[in-house]
Amino acid sequence: MKRHLISAADLSRADALLILDTAEELAQLADRPIKKLPTLRGRTVVNLFYEDSTRTRISFEAAAKRLSADVINFSAKGSSVAKGESLKDTALTLEAMGADAVVIRHPASGAAHRLAGWVRGSVLNAGDGTHEHPTQALLDAFTIRRRLRGGTGGRAAPPYAGGSGGSSPRASGALDGVRVTIVGDVLHSRVARSNVLLLSTLGAEVTLAAPPTLLPLAVGSWPCAVSYDLDSELPKSDVVMMLRVQQERMNAAYFPSVREYSRRYGLDVARMARLPDHAIVMHPGPMNRGVEIAAEVADSSRSTIVEQVANGVTTRMAVLYLLLGGTEFPAVTQ
């Protein structure tokens, strides 16, 4: 694995599977009386958040704390950033404090990449503008694998449980042949880009379903198919991932009205009925209930939205462990 996690494209198929398998083992921690491991004792993880976030920040914080790392939370509001400090100066400050990892969320695409050039520790991209959000893609892949590839854990132990035996009750392997439809505001979505890259690395067939105005220009070069018609995609989908309509990033009229968007691309009960029986409905949150997803759908048994949050902690623990748990990278000591 590389030292940083900036883009889902940084992950090879083997890296991605290692993260998912590690997360699968760490998922058991949630059932134990002591939900903590000593692995990252003495390491410092800084959460550097220039943009509002609930679940990602809390998720990273919980993940780092469960691995016994020290966590420093930094939000742009109420810090020297409000006085005009640049990202680089903030980075150098963190560097001087000895951060082993920096988790960054920033409204500018490419901020995590720039930061990686300034600090010695690992940089984890927790969302940069409309570019990427790789840990969200990892937790989505983890959720898909658990739901569709069996393995909820806790079943009878196999007669011989060593190695990577095929009799494993846990979810394993890649996502070859899983059909994933990502719906909605792809243009503003870092989640969509990271998911397209990671899921195609893992062998899934990804289709983007969105109005033409909400697709990026370069979508033709992405490893996925594109459709303007959600209804024709639903019957052949194993996974439907609804994206939030990001009104805060919209500075033009991308669709005539919210009602029209909702009618053509929103997932309501009637549309959910067109899905195959095993199909699941995902949403990275936060949801606009009644816009891209109906409340009945969000609360149905097919929805994995709450599961995704729990899996987020587990997946981020796996990433932190694999980036920080081992030896320091040679590049650091040189």
Added chain:
Amino acid sequence: MCAASSPVAGRDGLAVLDAEEIRRALTRIAHEILERTHGGDEVILLGIPTRGVPLAYRLAGRIAEFERLVVPCGSLDVTMHRDDLRLHPARALGRTELPAEGVDGKTVVLVDDVLYSGRTVRAALDALNDLGRPRAVQLAVLVDRGHRELPIRADYVGKNLPTSQREVVRVLLAEVDGQDAVMIGEEKEGQP
């Protein structure tokens, strides 16, 4: 025993235990566990991945054979508790699989293939500490090769094997390696 009779003799050095001897050692350990725990009541066998796990299941099989007693069996991964994590790149995790009844109040017998520095066992004791409070913890190993770095000893030993620290002891088990043998050889370049 002639070295040429073992297909891996050239690569991994000399075989010091063959399949029959491993079988007899495990049979003896199984009897000793029954004896020391007064019939194996409330005993749980926990193997340390990778090769401790099949050993634990084999011991459970012997005990079932001798006493018609089903001893719960599981695995305990110690990777996250190791003290040498920072000396290597992050490694993939093994599997932790506890019997449904948990470890509280039980006599836990940790099972591993080789006892060397004792650091793996220390990590296992720490890992166990987070899982519950056993009544007692015992240690069974197939090979004790000496050179302890911590005050740890085994309760059940298959074979005491005096070694030099330059030597490498490798346990091969049918479940993992396709055959049973304990090999001893010189350290090769590039090996830890």
